[in-house]
Amino acid sequence: MSTTAPSDDIGTRLRLVRQIYGLTQRELARRAGVTNGAISLIEQNRVSPSISSLKKILDGIPLSLADFFTHNFAASDQVFFAAAELTEIAFGETVSMRMVGGNLKERALQMLQETYQPGADTGEEMLRHQGEECGIIVSGSLTITVGAQEKTLQPGDAYYFRSDIPHRFRNPGSAPCLLISASSPPSF
Amino acid sequence: MSTTAPSDDIGTRLRLVRQIYGLTQRELARRAGVTNGAISLIEQNRVSPSISSLKKILDGIPLSLADFFTHNFAASDQVFFAAAELTEIAFGETVSMRMVGGNLKERALQMLQETYQPGADTGEEMLRHQGEECGIIVSGSLTITVGAQEKTLQPGDAYYFRSDIPHRFRNPGSAPCLLISASSPPSF
DNA sequence: TCCCGGCGTTTAGAATATTCAACATTTTTG
DNA sequence: CAAAAATGTTGAATATTCTAAACGCCGGGA
Incomplete structure (x- = not known):
């Protein structure tokens, strides 16, 4: 049991993932059933999303919570x-x-x-x-x-x-x- | 890219992990710098914690977010x-x-x-x-x-x-x- | 050039999470 | 057995997140 923890910077991480998948904040928000404003705030680390919100957003990509926290997206650029x-x-x-x-x-x-x-x-x-x-x-x-x-x-x-x-x-x-x-x- | 997502039941999952590590809600709360009430509500799935809260709690175990979402704790019980x-x-x-x-x-x-x-x-x-x-x-x-x-x-x-x-x-x-x-x- | 559409950002208010303090129950201890 | 300590749960007040609607910015046509 020792998965290396990726960055705690959830905002940057979400933005990176979203951009890798070629989605805009609005498009992802629409798919996920949240508002684009929420995604904006999260990506700026001005709020720390609830698990339920983060899950809804990741479902819109789609990407599991486990994959979101596990994978090193920067390495696959x-x-x-x-x-x-x-x-x-x-x-x-x-x-x-x-x-x-x-x-x-x-x-x-x-x-x-x-x-x-x-x-x-x-x-x-x-x-x-x-x-x-x-x-x-x-x-x-x-x-x-x-x-x-x-x-x-x-x-x-x-x-x-x-x-x-x-x-x-x-x-x-x-x-x-x-x-x-x-x-x-x-x-x- | 396809880590099998563990249960979305964060509450049960947290309770299981906490008990595996032999901690009470109050002891974990003290270590994590949150209140025992918060942990109680999360474990009952009456609230969906923010990432920042969940991270603080897991730090008290300690366990990374990646490990929390990745590992199948029930399998190793x-x-x-x-x-x-x-x-x-x-x-x-x-x-x-x-x-x-x-x-x-x-x-x-x-x-x-x-x-x-x-x-x-x-x-x-x-x-x-x-x-x-x-x-x-x-x-x-x-x-x-x-x-x-x-x-x-x-x-x-x-x-x-x-x-x-x-x-x-x-x-x-x-x-x-x-x-x-x-x-x-x-x-x- | 001006307008249009899409982009990310911001703000006030509604919804949700967290704290604090008290409670009920179980476990420990004398 | 009773008292004391510890555990998990709950309600009211506070703090934070999320929504809805606006803003400013930029680039691509008429």
């Missing part, structure tokens, strides 16, 4: 990443990955652009870790083994499995294979 | 396990284990063997630290106080609680007490 900003990771000569948002904290999700050179193989001893992962083949082809199942995927094909099922990726073709994958929680 | 309640686990013919709180989530513990001589007492000022701990009495007996709950455990009995709830161990008997305990994260 970078939405767009230029290709050059992706973090480059290499595994040997044949496998490389480019990670989205490698600098962000408290990620619940990880997205990778993966490249498998011809002959690349994550190995006989199958990978296993917590979470789930999925992906779509962009170009080339890739043979994926998940538990007892094995299939060679072509561009446009996709996969989705629980990461604790042993899995293995191989490129049997003569061209590089490019795929986009996502996993939760991040494995590194 | 089983503190004592009778010997017969321990989960029996067998590995083949030769290895078996008896697991404490096998139904609880997020366990990450390290075990210790502790000996309490007759009269031993961790003291009136109750211990509080991060993490969780559990243990099984091997021989002798031990009186354990956790928040508002107190029980004298006999060999085979066990305990499991969050370490930030004030706790105290005493050996009131005439024989040494031996127990196997585990804590997380390691405190030394």
Whole structure:
């Protein structure tokens, strides 16, 4: 039991959340069934809202009280990443990955652009870790083994499995294979 | 972004937390700098407290707003396990284990063997630290106080609680007490 | 340019939360 | 058992929040 307490500055916090969701005070007030004035006062920290009011307001976003107090919204303010900003990771000569948002904290999700050179193989001893992962083949082809199942995927094909099922990726073709994958929680 | 929202019943929730921590309305009010009447009204859901009031009250426990809204306190209310309640686990013919709180989530513990001589007492000022701990009495007996709950455990009995709830161990008997305990994260 | 619409802010009054003090009940103690 | 202490609840007075309606500001068309 030790969730790091975010700022006690409820007003700034609410304003930030509201703006992240692209809402005006009036629009949020309308959805929440409160007045825009109330939201204004709260965001200026001129009043400390009642739980019932705050809940009504968050319902209009919508966002739970738990999420409101738990999440670090300031940390998720970078939405767009230029290709050059992706973090480059290499595994040997044949496998490389480019990670989205490698600098962000408290990620619940990880997205990778993966490249498998011809002959690349994550190995006989199958990978296993917590979470789930999925992906779509962009170009080339890739043979994926998940538990007892094995299939060679072509561009446009996709996969989705629980990461604790042993899995293995191989490129049997003569061209590089490019795929986009996502996993939760991040494995590194 | 989807922490499961605990009950919106703030009053019941506050009362439960307060009682888990072994505090009276008046004692909590004194620590928090509010009146006992206010806490009474909040716990009956006759008013919806302001964030500032709720924060002051939780500071008196202490507990962060994030933890208050995030954690499921009802789920961790089983503190004592009778010997017969321990989960029996067998590995083949030769290895078996008896697991404490096998139904609880997020366990990450390290075990210790502790000996309490007759009269031993961790003291009136109750211990509080991060993490969780559990243990099984091997021989002798031990009186354990956790928040508002107190029980004298006999060999085979066990305990499991969050370490930030004030706790105290005493050996009131005439024989040494031996127990196997585990804590997380390691405190030394 | 002037007007219009939307934005966040402000103010007075209605609604709600909190305090203070007393009450009824239970628990402790001699 | 009675007295005393402690607990949670309640009513009247006070303090705070919320609403409703206005304000000032800014940007985008006629």
